Amino acid sequence: MIANSTDRHPLRHNAGDDLRLIALQQFSSVGFAGASLQQIADAAGYSKSSVLYHFASKEALLEEALTPAIARLREMVDQLAADPDRVRARARFIDDFIDFLLQFRLEVHTFINQGQSLRHVPVVDRAQGLIVRLADVLCDETASIEDRLRFGIALGGAAYTLVAGLTFFNDEIAPAADVRPALRAVVTELLAPVSVAGSSAPGTEN
């Protein structure tokens, strides 16, 4: 049998996965340009050469670190656009979106706050396109600036609070469990009223 690199050893983590996570933390905190391969290698317990053995280049490392997140985002956008029941589609999307933000906080923070300077990276460019498309779908054909602003604030605000904000609002905060309901309430408030029509009181039951 072929020893696939994804399940060689049940105890030890896959080197590529370790590096992707460590690199992601560095990229989202000091920026892609500011995170050096040496720092990433040191933090992961490898040598710089090992990093470049697993990933062709620093950009390739970034691409592979972000890919799962934008793949999931594409799923959600496709599903949102495909469902003919707009109200149900939007409600379902918001729920998925909350989970998405919590699960991929570092990835979102990275390509949200460095998207302009990383537009030459294919996966980042695709992510930007997805976000534009998502904004179009969510805001419908109404060209209202406020609707766009609501979406942008929800996206950028969540990216900020979930990686930077939580650490200084309180010295320590419970993980996703405490944050999820609050996040859902605020994001729903920002995204729901745009064109849901008969949305009487969204997300106030929890």
Added chain:
Amino acid sequence: MIANSTDRHPLRHNAGDDLRLIALQQFSSVGFAGASLQQIADAAGYSKSSVLYHFASKEALLEEALTPAIARLREMVDQLAADPDRVRARARFIDDFIDFLLQFRLEVHTFINQGQSLRHVPVVDRAQGLIVRLADVLCDETASIEDRLRFGIALGGAAYTLVAGLTFFNDEIAPAADVRPALRAVVTELLAPVSVAGSSAPGTEN
């Protein structure tokens, strides 16, 4: 008379001001670590040595570029905390805050999205402290996570949309004139209901 460096020539800009602005654009787009003195110097039409003549170091350049913004922020927080009429103080603060976000978008974006990695820079650390204090004042003693989240999303979301979001939501968008009312509406919605007295069920009236 003494030829003060701030008004030597009415036509030509002050070199320090030019550099502060150019540097701020670089810092907010590629990050502090990713923006090199050479790039800043080239963009400003100076040599790298000239940049280091006007500013003792790269960090000093960052400090001076951010200082006006956090000075204004301190004013606003002090005024908010001093006014015994909480409702009036909060309303006035929100108005000032909108203008602040529009005027200092690059500065806010910089110390919001790179605050963790730049905590060793005094002015950034002071800004972080101001934001924590602002969150405390706005959210009152209620330790509600959702209130904190609202403030963080408004702050981080505005920082994002005002520098990155506007460029890809539409190919070109009118300057602050079109954005201000929409921004005011969204930020007010996020910040106003927190503790404005009889806030029983915030944001359910639409």
Added chain:
DNA sequence: ACAAAGTCTGACCGATCGGTCAATTAGACT
């Protein structure tokens, strides 16, 4: 046992980093 493939690393490369320094230029004042 042996070879093949996979993994890891140190040494090294040219380029660029932030920063120092001496030299030069241009203006302002006596």
Added chain:
DNA sequence: AGTCTAATTGACCGATCGGTCAGACTTTGT
């Protein structure tokens, strides 16, 4: 004229950057 000072620059420094490469170690297949 001469002098002083602010402003600007190129040359240069040690350190670090992303990336290459050959070798060494480990694992796997036969």
